[in-house]
Amino acid sequence: MKRRQLGHSGLKVSPIALGGNVFGWTIDEATSSAILDAFIAAGFNFIDTADTYSRWVPGNRGGESETIIGKWLKRGGERQKIVIATKVGSEMSPKKRGLSKQYILRAAEASLRRLRTDHIDLYQSHFDDPDVPIEEPLEAYAQLIKQGKVRAIGASNFKADRLLQALQASKQYGYPAYQCLQPLYNLYDRADFETNLKPVCAKYGLGVITYFSLASGFLTGKYRAASDLSKSKRGGIVSKYLNDRGFQILSALDQVAEQLNSTPARISLAWLMARPGITAPISSVTSIDQLNDIIAAVNLKLDHHSIELLNRASSY
Numbered sequence: 001m002k003r004r005q006l007g008h009s010g011l012k013v014s015p016i017a018l019g020g021n022v023f024g025w026t027i028d029e030a031t032s033s034a035i036l037d038a039f040i041a042a043g044f045n046f047i048d049t050a051d052t053y054s055r056w057v058p059g060n061r062g063g064e065s066e067t068i069i070g071k072w073l074k075r076g077g078e079r080q081k082i083v084i085a086t087k088v089g090s091e092m093s094p095k096k097r098g099l100s101k102q103y104i105l106r107a108a109e110a111s112l113r114r115l116r117t118d119h120i121d122l123y124q125s126h127f128d129d130p131d132v133p134i135e136e137p138l139e140a141y142a143q144l145i146k147q148g149k150v151r152a153i154g155a156s157n158f159k160a161d162r163l164l165q166a167l168q169a170s171k172q173y174g175y176p177a178y179q180c181l182q183p184l185y186n187l188y189d190r191a192d193f194e195t196n197l198k199p200v201c202a203k204y205g206l207g208v209i210t211y212f213s214l215a216s217g218f219l220t221g222k223y224r225a226a227s228d229l230s231k232s233k234r235g236g237i238v239s240k241y242l243n244d245r246g247f248q249i250l251s252a253l254d255q256v257a258e259q260l261n262s263t264p265a266r267i268s269l270a271w272l273m274a275r276p277g278i279t280a281p282i283s284s285v286t287s288i289d290q291l292n293d294i295i296a297a298v299n300l301k302l303d304h305h306s307i308e309l310l311n312r313a314s315s316y
Contacts, residue, residue, distance in 0.1 A: 005279075006083075006122070006209075007154075009151070010152070013280055016044060016046070016273070016294060017283070018035070018282075019282045019284030020048060020049030023069065024054050024065050025053070025056075029068050032068045042291075045083050047084055047085065048209065050065070050066075050088075052090040052092055082121075084115060084122070085120075085122035086124070088104055090127060099125055099132055101132075101139055101143075122180070123153050124154040124182060128158050134165050135172075139173075139175060152179045154179055154182060155182070158181065160196040182282070183208065187249050187253075188219070188314060208279050213282055214268055216238050218238045218250075219264060219265065224247075252314070256306045265293050267306075
């Protein structure tokens with residue numbers, strides 16, 4: 001499988017990243033490990049998680065996803081072949097959040113322990129923190145990189161102006177720079193990234209790894225009416241897509257899927273992978289069947305007509 005360069009980080013990643021947000025939430029450790037095994041066996045190498053996954057689940061405290069990945073790595077996950085991306089900054093507790101230097105250094109050690117590894121390949125600021133100077137997290141990342149505990153850094157959920165300020169601060173102070181952005185981007189959620197963020201990423205050569213690449217499952221075609229929202233624990237998130245534009249996108253996906261003997265999920269991911277500047281969409285799965293569906297998207301090449309049909313249906 002051909003790897004893609006992640007910005008200027010030196011990291012080479014598979015064209016799809018496996019999302020770890022469901023580990024310890026909608027799937028248990030055994031199912032998570034089986035999916036990780038199958039993902040790597042299929043030639044992929046990119047796994048994305050965060051320290052806060054999945055704190056929102058009753059009884060969880062955060063760190064469950066990293067812990068599951070760490071146990072899997074310990075059992076023989078071939079660490080040297082895998083690119084592990086995790087994040088810091090989202091609230092773990094009222095006193096454990098944000099991007100202060102002191103907190104990042106502590107949180108990194110906690111993530112390393114849970115992941116049972118001596119380094120994080122890609123350490124990402126999960127959310128911008130307006131309460132600290134823009135250069136403060138960069139100073140923390142510089143220390144972690146110097147210590148060999150982090151290989152590269154990225155930003156997630158940043159607005160364009162703040163991302164630009166951070167990149168300029170890296171240059172001004174000689175700190176490591178964000179090498180990628182993790183934005184919300186999919187066939188439905190296009191406007192903010194394409195209008196505001198994409199120009200910054202292009203100018204600085206940042207990699208882009210998209211989250212909610214399937215719009216929380218909406219773009220699989222699983223949800224076509226309000227009555228479908230009860231099909232999964234994430235159904236409540238999907239209600240915002242049940243509108244005329246959403247149904248127009250589903251119709252286009254159905255049309256292309258029929259023409260190519262494929263599925264809406266594969267078509268949606270293939271569209272993302274074909275977008276200029278996109279390094280790898282992140283996709284979460286809860287079964288081997290779902291994993292096989294997204295794996296098949298890598299070998300799906302959309303023709304110009306199909307891409308234009310999808311672009312028109314999802315225009316904003």
